[in-house]
Amino acid sequence: MRYLSTRGQAPDLPFCDILLGGLAPDGGLYLPESYPQVSTDDLARWRSLPYADLAFEILSHFIDDIPAEDLRAICRKTYTAEVYGNTRAGSDATAITPVTWLDAGEGSDHKGGLALLELSNGPTLAFKDMAMQLLGNLFEYVLEQRGEQTNILGATSGDTGSAAEYAMRGKHNVRVFMLSPHGRMSAFQRAQMYSLQDENIFNIAVKGMFDDAQDIVKAVSNDHAFKAKYKIGAVNSINWGRVAAQIVYYFAGYFGATASNDQQVDMAVPSGNFGNICAGHIARMMGLPIRRLICATNENDVLDEFFRTGVYRPRSSAETHVTSSPSMDISKASNFERFVFDLVGRDPAVVRDLWRTLESEGSFDLNQTPYRDALAGFGFVSGSSSHADRLATIRATRAAYGVVVDTHTADGLKVAEAYRDEAVPVLVLETAQAVKFEETIREALGEEPPRPDGFAHLESLPQRCEVMPVDVNAVKAFIQAHVAV
Numbered sequence: 228m229r230y231l232s233t234r235g236q237a238p239d240l241p242f243c244d245i246l247l248g249g250l251a252p253d254g255g256l257y258l259p260e261s262y263p264q265v266s267t268d269d270l271a272r273w274r275s276l277p278y279a280d281l282a283f284e285i286l287s288h289f290i291d292d293i294p295a296e297d298l299r300a301i302c303r304k305t306y307t308a309e310v311y312g313n314t315r316a317g318s319d320a321t322a323i324t325p326v327t328w329l330d331a332g333e334g335s336d337h338k339g340g341l342a343l344l345e346l347s348n349g350p351t352l353a354f355k356d357m358a359m360q361l362l363g364n365l366f367e368y369v370l371e372q373r374g375e376q377t378n379i380l381g382a383t384s385g386d387t388g389s390a391a392e393y394a395m396r397g398k399h400n401v402r403v404f405m406l407s408p409h410g411r412m413s414a415f416q417r418a419q420m421y422s423l424q425d426e427n428i429f430n431i432a433v434k435g436m437f438d439d440a441q442d443i444v445k446a447v448s449n450d451h452a453f454k455a456k457y458k459i460g461a462v463n464s465i466n467w468g469r470v471a472a473q474i475v476y477y478f479a480g481y482f483g484a485t486a487s488n489d490q491q492v493d494m495a496v497p498s499g500n501f502g503n504i505c506a507g508h509i510a511r512m513m514g515l516p517i518r519r520l521i522c523a524t525n526e527n528d529v530l531d532e533f534f535r536t537g538v539y540r541p542r543s544s545a546e547t548h549v550t551s552s553p554s555m556d557i558s559k560a561s562n563f564e565r566f567v568f569d570l571v572g573r574d575p576a577v578v579r580d581l582w583r584t585l586e587s588e589g590s591f592d593l594n595q596t597p598y599r600d601a602l603a604g605f606g607f608v609s610g611s612s613s614h615a616d617r618l619a620t621i622r623a624t625r626a627a628y629g630v631v632v633d634t635h636t637a638d639g640l641k642v643a644e645a646y647r648d649e650a651v652p653v654l655v656l657e658t659a660q661a662v663k664f665e666e667t668i669r670e671a672l673g674e675e676p677p678r679p680d681g682f683a684h685l686e687s688l689p690q691r692c693e694v695m696p697v698d699v700n701a702v703k704a705f706i707q708a709h710v711a712v
């Protein structure tokens with residue numbers, strides 16, 4: 228399998244060559260040259276596989292430059308009940324991504340039902356662990372094979388950072404430089420990252436929003452000489468490896484919620500950088516019977532606006548709201564470009580044109596183009612959720628089902644309810660555990676959320692972090708000072 232850039236002006240490369248990088252050299256994002264198609268036989272065979280073996284089956288369609296036995300071993304080492312054991316009471320850790328029915332719906336096919344797909348039982352209690360643990364093991368494998376090192380530069384709004392740092396800490400051939408928005412994350416998220424004392428982990432808090440941090444990552448990635456000299460790698464979802472690993476749980480969730488491969492489901496996805504739902508889009512393009520992908524945003528509703536109106540208008544950092552689902556405080560969703568590439572028939576010239584318009588005019592409008600009608604064929608619907616919605620959903624979910632959900636999952640549930648019907652069940656992707664956002668849970672419920680063992684004194688650990696202005700050169704200088712070349 229070879230990978231091509233959404234902008235069409237970069238060389239096609241095999242998986243291991245794009246694994247360590249971020250943006251393609253032409254500023255686009257890598258995607259497989261075509262999506263593997265799953266047959267009914269594949270679905271039948273995969274239905275009963277353990278998660279690690281399902282991951283191997285799916286990923287081996289995308290990765291043909293790692294020997295099959297090595298890839299299988301990496302998947303089995305990654306997806307264990309020990310690594311993903313932070314489940315809520317009663318959930319089955321061996322499932323890795325258990326499905327919890329809130330309302331089981333009608334009959335054996337759960338028509339009209341509502342379920343959570345638990346994705347946040349890994350080491351940092353957010354769905355980012357699902358891909359990041361695999362990426363850590365893949366990085367280690369490929370770097371060992373090549374005798375190389377990498378310096379990861381990432382941006383986080385709260386969860387990617389800790390997931391990456393936990394996946395990479397202590398690895399001798401990887402350093403992590405992680406940019407986070409100063410003062411914008413929850414106390415738990417800050418403590419998770421800033422309390423790490425490992426020598427290969429560097430936390431940098433920039434005085435801006437997530438989008439400012441992501442712009443710095445992209446600017447460094449576009450400085451090809453710096454990127455090559457300092458061996459800059461990526462762990463954000465601009466890295467194809469992240470998206471590939473996230474495809475797997477759409478299949479696992481589908482199998483967990485259905486009894487036969489003739490059934491359809493809706494999947495509701497709390498969305499920010501569009502990486503998670505982009506993986507769902509690709510699973511659907513591969514033939515997984517997803518009826519609708521429900522894109523749920525918070526008050527930062529650029530994506531919802533696009534799916535409702537056909538107009539894409541990213542907002543500036545000054546216009547980006549600071550919300551109680553802070554990990555989704557994103558107004559320039561990187562992976563949206565991957566979706567648009569598919570929407571415009573995979574024509575990179577059209578993508579280049581749209582992104583030129585975006586740069587010059589600040590938005591693009593698909594309404595007078597054939598792509599507006601094409602959009603309907605991709606199964607997306609959308610909605611947004613506010614602070615008041617979030618609080619009401621957290622309260623209602625606790626009252627009706629006895630389950631405490633986090634603020635992002637609450638956004639997913641709120642929007643899912645608006646689309647729920649009697650035809651299919653809807654799975655809401657549970658993207659984080661409530662304890663990560665305990666201030667808002669306390670506001671909603673007047674009680675502390677459940678705290679898994681091992682996190683008792685997290686916020687009182689000593690923390691270290693470098694604070695910087697939003698300045699690409701300052702970040703480059705920091706990397707230069709900490710990397711010997």
Ligand SMILES: Cc1ncc(COP(=O)(O)O)c(C=O)c1O
Binds near residue numbers: 386502504
């Ligand atoms: C808890 C949580 N939910 C949802 C999201 C949104 O996911 P994505 O950026 O892949 O759209 C994020 C991060 O982006 C997150 O950390």
Ligand SMILES: N[C@@H](CCOP(=O)(O)O)C(=O)O
Binds near residue numbers: 386500555
């Ligand atoms: N919500 C993310 C933001 C970065 O998204 P990514 O999927 O591109 O890594 C976070 O919590 O950091």
